[in-house]
Amino acid sequence: MRIDDLINHTSEWLKGSGPYSNIVISSRVRLARNLNSIPFPHRLNKKQGQEVIDAVRTAVEKVDFLKGSLFIDMQQLDALDKQFLIERHLMSYEHARPDNYRALVLEKSEIISIMINEEDHLRIQVMQSGFSLFEAWSIMNRIDDVLSEHLDFAFLSEWGYLTSCPTNTGTGLRGSVMLHLPALVMSRQINRVLSAIAKLSFTTRGLYGEGTEASGNFFQVSNQVALGHKEEEIISNINALIKQVIEQEEQMRQHLFTHQRAILEDKIWRSFGILKSAFIISSQETIDLLSMLRLGVDLDIIKDIDRSTINRLFLITQPAHLQKIENKRLSSHERDVKRAEIIRKTLEKIS
Amino acid sequence: MLCDLCGKNEATVHLTEIIDNQVTELHLCEECARNKSIEMEQQFGLGDLLAGLAEFGKGIEETESSRLKCSKCGISYEDFKKIGKLGCSQCYITFKRYLSSLLKKIHGSNKHIGKTPLKVTAVADKDKKNILEDLRQKLQKAIEAEEFEEAARIRDQIRELEKVNRKNENR
Ligand SMILES: [Zn+2]
Ligand SMILES: [Zn+2]
Numbered sequence: 001m002r003i004d005d006l007i008n009h010t011s012e013w014l015k016g017s018g019p020y021s022n023i024v025i026s027s028r029v030r031l032a033r034n035l036n037s038i039p040f041p042h043r044l045n046k047k048q049g050q051e052v053i054d055a056v057r058t059a060v061e062k063v064d065f066l067k068g069s070l071f072i073d074m075q076q077l078d079a080l081d082k083q084f085l086i087e088r089h090l091m092s093y094e095h096a097r098p099d100n101y102r103a104l105v106l107e108k109s110e111i112i113s114i115m116i117n118e119e120d121h122l123r124i125q126v127m128q129s130g131f132s133l134f135e136a137w138s139i140m141n142r143i144d145d146v147l148s149e150h151l152d153f154a155f156l157s158e159w160g161y162l163t164s165c166p167t168n169t170g171t172g173l174r175g176s177v178m179l180h181l182p183a184l185v186m187s188r189q190i191n192r193v194l195s196a197i198a199k200l201s202f203t204t205r206g207l208y209g210e211g212t213e214a215s216g217n218f219f220q221v222s223n224q225v226a227l228g229h230k231e232e233e234i235i236s237n238i239n240a241l242i243k244q245v246i247e248q249e250e251q252m253r254q255h256l257f258t259h260q261r262a263i264l265e266d267k268i269w270r271s272f273g274i275l276k277s278a279f280i281i282s283s284q285e286t287i288d289l290l291s292m293l294r295l296g297v298d299l300d301i302i303k304d305i306d307r308s309t310i311n312r313l314f315l316i317t318q319p320a321h322l323q324k325i326e327n328k329r330l331s332s333h334e335r336d337v338k339r340a341e342i343i344r345k346t347l348e349k350i351s
Numbered sequence: 352m353l354c355d356l357c358g359k360n361e362a363t364v365h366l367t368e369i370i371d372n373q374v375t376e377l378h379l380c381e382e383c384a385r386n387k388s389i390e391m392e393q394q395f396g397l398g399d400l401l402a403g404l405a406e407f408g409k410g411i412e413e414t415e416s417s418r419l420k421c422s423k424c425g426i427s428y429e430d431f432k433k434i435g436k437l438g439c440s441q442c443y444i445t446f447k448r449y450l451s452s453l454l455k456k457i458h459g460s461n462k463h464i465g466k467t468p469l470k471v472t473a474v475a476d477k478d479k480k481n482i483l484e485d486l487r488q489k490l491q492k493a494i495e496a497e498e499f500e501e502a503a504r505i506r507d508q509i510r511e512l513e514k515v516n517r518k519n520e521n522r
Contacts, residue, residue, distance in 0.1 A: 034440060036440050037440075038439070039423075039424045039438055039439040040436065040437060040438060040439055042434075042436055042438075043424055043426070043438045043439065119436070141466075144466075145469055148468035148469045148470055149469045149470050150470075151470075152470065153468045154440035154443075155467070155468050156443060156463075157463070157467070157482040157485050158461075158462065158463060159450075159454065159461065159462075159463050160463030160465055161463075161468075162437075162440045162443050164436045164437055165435060165436050165437075166437070166450065166453055166454055167457055169443075169454060169458075170454075170458060170463050170465060171463070171465040171466070173465075201459075225457075225458045225459060225460075227454060227457075227458035227460055227461065227462075227463060228459060228460020228462060228463070228464065229460075229465070230464055230465050230466075231465050231466060282363070284363055284364065
């Protein structure tokens with residue numbers, strides 16, 4: 001498998017399936033782990049950096065889940081490849097920075113990825129489509145068990161897994177859920193929901209489409225506390241919180257559908273109209289309009305489009321994806337033209 | 352609308368941020384948004400930590416915490432306060448006193464009750480005794496709860512750990 005092969009591949013988390021996939025885009029679990037005898041990544045010299053990469057590589061080869069994975073030395077990638085991987089949520093911005101000795105393990109179905117020498121020696125990620133935090137955790141738990149047989153993880157019985165930043169010390173676990181909440185945004189209820197989430201010491205971020213641009217309707221909610229709870233507890237706490245947010249969004253969707261049907265349909269069909277006919281479209285406008293289209297599909301107002309088609313459009317209309325498809329550098333204007341063309345062609349097949 | 356940060360370019364990116372439990376809207380140009388997102392990645396979850404550090408510094412004599420250096424990686428507690436990152440696993444032992452209350456501030460607890468690695472060659476030898484003790488308790492609980500699969504897993508961990516201990520003693 002090569003990076004360029006990914007372009008024709010649908011990331012597992014974009015399948016648009018899984019529980020509550022009308023509201024939850026994806027569920028993600030990550031673990032931070034460090035090797036005991038080597039300084040944390042920001043203090044590595046070249047030899048130690050390589051030592052970490054080699055040790056992880058050897059251990060990874062022993063994990064069944066990771067057979068056939070792509071092992072990438074970050075120094076071999078150009079900026080476009082890096083941006084491409086960020087757009088697919090397979091690595092962080094931080095990992096794209098040129099310093100230090102970084103590598104990336106990519107499992108074939110894109111469910112699992114491991115960043116080596118990011119903020120910690122290992123940042124393992126498991127990502128699933130829809131609301132599937134427990135499934136993601138159970139895969140993660142098994143990966144971690146196998147790796148821990150072959151790697152000497154920094155650990156204290158009192159404080160758990162030791163990480164470079166104390167905010168991750170303990171379980172090293174962060175669970176995140178990407179939510180699509182157009183009805184709460186439309187009805188201006190979202191701020192109330194977000195401040196309730198913050199009070200419970202969870203964090204909310206936006207979705208960075210375009211790698212940088214955030215859209216108003218997407219929110220990623222994660223836990224902040226990593227110590228003092230069992231892993232399963234941390235996962236069930238986020239799970240319970242997300243369930244409530246889903247319920248609020250669902251109620252609000254029903255409310256709009258019943259009481260403001262004309263306004264709702266107007267927004268949705270106009271969005272569909274623009275997407276079907278535009279010749280130049282920015283990434284931000286695309287995200288906003290696709291968000292409305294997705295809502296139309298979720299409410300069965302728009303038929304004949306499935307969620308995976310919309311999800312795929314979200315993914316491939318991002319800048320690095322457009323340039324990978326065209327196999328050349330595109331200016332911002334050229335991207336806006338190409339983006340509009342891809343969207344038109346996809347949607348014109350649908351009546 | 353102009354960008355909130357540079358005030359020069361057209362704002363094309365609209366962010367919602369939570370600052371001090373207040374939801375704030377930010378309108379940014381593409382360039383400032385890119386910088387912002389890198390910054391947010393880095394600071395993600397760090398807000399509380401830095402708040403904790405600032406408050407925390409009050410109690411300690413400056414000179415004492417700056418003199419204290421990790422024997423393995425060489426960073427001082429002052430360095431840590433500046434960059435927000437520890438240098439190596441040994442730092443956790445070196446700065447134990449200070450970190451204990453910091454961890455409590457960040458997480459609301461400073462006792463790990465989550466999982467234990469299958470293979471433990473922990474930071475300090477003394478710690479292995481704690482881990483063993485911990486595992487034995489967990490084993491007892493698992494047996495009482497009739498979770499035999501879990502019990503078998505813990506038993507293997509204990510055996511592995513005892514093997515490592517014996518090896519070290521014979522050295
Ligand atoms: Zn600006
Ligand atoms: Zn150190």
